[in-house]
Amino acid sequence: MREQQNYRAAIYCRLSSEDGADHESMSIGNQRALLTEYVEKQGWEVVDTYIDDGFSGTNFDRPGFQRMIADIEKGRINLVITKDLSRLGRNYIMCGQYTEIYFPERHVRYIALNDGVDTLNQTSSMDITPFKHILNDMYAKDISTKIKSTLHTKARRGEYLGALDPYGYLRHPDDKHKLIINEETAPIVRRIFEMSAAGMGSRSICTVLNDEGILSPAEYTRFRKHDPTKDGEFVRKRFWCQTYLRSILKNEMYVGCMVQGRQYTPSYRSKKREPVPKEDWIVVPDMHEPIVTRELFDEAQKKMQARKKVIKPLDEPRLFSGQFYCEACGTAMRQHTTGNGKYTYFICGKHHAIGKLACSSHYINYDIFYQVIQEDIRRNAKLFSEDSEQAAKKLMELKCADEQKQAAKMKRDLTSAKKRLADLDVKLKRAYEDNMNGKLPDHIFSMFIADYDAERAGLRSSISDMEKALEKVRDAKSDIDRFAALIKKYTSFEELDRFMLNELIDRITIYETPGMGRNRIGKEKTITIYYKFVGAIQ
Numbered sequence: 001m002r003e004q005q006n007y008r009a010a011i012y013c014r015l016s017s018e019d020g021a022d023h024e025s026m027s028i029g030n031q032r033a034l035l036t037e038y039v040e041k042q043g044w045e046v047v048d049t050y051i052d053d054g055f056s057g058t059n060f061d062r063p064g065f066q067r068m069i070a071d072i073e074k075g076r077i078n079l080v081i082t083k084d085l086s087r088l089g090r091n092y093i094m095c096g097q098y099t100e101i102y103f104p105e106r107h108v109r110y111i112a113l114n115d116g117v118d119t120l121n122q123t124s125s126m127d128i129t130p131f132k133h134i135l136n137d138m139y140a141k142d143i144s145t146k147i148k149s150t151l152h153t154k155a156r157r158g159e160y161l162g163a164l165d166p167y168g169y170l171r172h173p174d175d176k177h178k179l180i181i182n183e184e185t186a187p188i189v190r191r192i193f194e195m196s197a198a199g200m201g202s203r204s205i206c207t208v209l210n211d212e213g214i215l216s217p218a219e220y221t222r223f224r225k226h227d228p229t230k231d232g233e234f235v236r237k238r239f240w241c242q243t244y245l246r247s248i249l250k251n252e253m254y255v256g257c258m259v260q261g262r263q264y265t266p267s268y269r270s271k272k273r274e275p276v277p278k279e280d281w282i283v284v285p286d287m288h289e290p291i292v293t294r295e296l297f298d299e300a301q302k303k304m305q306a307r308k309k310v311i312k313p314l315d316e317p318r319l320f321s322g323q324f325y326c327e328a329c330g331t332a333m334r335q336h337t338t339g340n341g342k343y344t345y346f347i348c349g350k351h352h353a354i355g356k357l358a359c360s361s362h363y364i365n366y367d368i369f370y371q372v373i374q375e376d377i378r379r380n381a382k383l384f385s386e387d388s389e390q391a392a393k394k395l396m397e398l399k400c401a402d403e404q405k406q407a408a409k410m411k412r413d414l415t416s417a418k419k420r421l422a423d424l425d426v427k428l429k430r431a432y433e434d435n436m437n438g439k440l441p442d443h444i445f446s447m448f449i450a451d452y453d454a455e456r457a458g459l460r461s462s463i464s465d466m467e468k469a470l471e472k473v474r475d476a477k478s479d480i481d482r483f484a485a486l487i488k489k490y491t492s493f494e495e496l497d498r499f500m501l502n503e504l505i506d507r508i509t510i511y512e513t514p515g516m517g518r519n520r521i522g523k524e525k526t527i528t529i530y531y532k533f534v535g536a537i538q
């Protein structure tokens with residue numbers, strides 16, 4: 001990298017709990033003062049100071065850092081300075097990415113002041129930089145292990161460690177590690193167990209709760225934070241779903257046990273959480289008042305087990321899987337078979353999971369659906385094989401009618417606009433020479449300039465608009481050609497198969513006019529086929 005005089009510097013400061021005992025000398029104020037003084041002494045400009053107070057160095061998901069990256073992308077900064085390497089980060093793979101690849105590629109000089117790192121002087125201490133990154137990383141790992149083991153001890157003592165109130169309970173106002181009954185939601189938990197013990201399936205229970213307007217746990221949390229004077233009227237957005245309901249039914253917290261450690265973070269570098277096998281959970285009995293009795297809990301488990309259906313594995317993927325979606329909610333349509341394999345139909349996956357409050361059924365009989373798709377492919381294949389040119393022309397009109405109609409005129413306009421632009425440049429040059437020779441007074445010359453500028457800007461923007469529109473016509477033309485070549489392969493076929501569906505179709509959607517009955521197709525239900533390259537043709 002070339003040495004340059006005018007650096008636009010970014011000062012980056014970071015502090016988090018993992019910095020431990022060294023906290024004072026590390027404080028944000030200290031980092032900032034030290035770096036500002038240094039940058040100013042060099043005579044460089046400080047563009048901005050980016051601060052992440054309380055953010056771990058194990059990842060780069062930090063607001064200050066991200067804002068700095070955005071400014072680098074905008075070209076506002078060409079130098080980044082931190083107190084030492086560990087301020088940049090404690091993850092040696094990612095740190096290396098930044099210091100060795102990202103910064104150099106964007107011509108950004110990086111300095112870690114106290115570590116003597118400077119990307120401008122590649123030869124100096126840069127060779128040991130990777131080792132420093134590794135040491136910083138090991139330090140973070142050590143701290144992470146320490147924090148984990150403290151949490152583990154607390155969990156084994158039966159202390160509640162969650163950051164939110166678990167559904168049915170509240171954290172004790174004086175001791176947030178203890179739970180007390182939430183009189184609002186505990187009766188709902190009890191009802192859920194009663195309904196399950198009475199043999200109701202989780203889907204029916206969800207429907208009952210949703211129909212009665214009982215807020216799901218996530219919505220309840222949102223509701224409690226809702227301030228009508230600021231946020232307006234509360235609108236229910238999400239509903240009870242089977243997954244969450246089952247997790248309540250299986251949770252021994254409701255018989256008074258403290259159950260924790262059900263998830264863990266596999267690496268101190270990531271935020272991802274993974275499930276822990278049940279035998280390794282930390283369960284401490286009799287830690288708080290139960291909401292349901294052990295008998296009711298066990299009965300609910302028994303009924304749930306009994307209802308568990310044996311799901312037959314599919315030999316091969318279903319014909320339309322991954323291609324057919326509900327237009328209203330975007331969920332994949334679910335295929336069902338009833339009456340011993342006699343009737344097969346599709347319904348919206350969200351409707352199936354949650355009920356009619358979430359989405360209407362979008363019911364369609366499998367055979368009818370199959371026929372619609374088969375006929376549409378046949379019809380288009382016929383059109384394109386009989387008169388490809390005519391079919392392409394029709395499709396072109398559908399895809400970009402306006403642009404196409406104007407294409408001829410646009411081409412002429414474009415030529416004349418380009419010519420006018422060239423003329424303007426000649427005129428400007430002449431006026432400039434006249435002005436230099438004293439033939440054209442300054443004030444008149446500057447008036448000319450202003451006029452030329454305005455006209456030139458106008459011409460440039462309309463040229464770019466016209467070029468874009470013409471390009472769209474050209475793109476549409478080549479897309480249609482590609483589609484024509486594809487569809488012509490299917491002028492005669494017997495049955496639909498997955499290969500041809502994948503080759504021809506991006507996705508299929510069904511739209512249902514709200515409030516219309518089932519089993520009908522036509523005005524009430526619309527199937528839209530989005531073909532490859534050209535989208536919907538209707």
Ligand SMILES: [Zn+2]
Nearest residue numbers: 326329348359
């Ligand atoms: Zn839907």
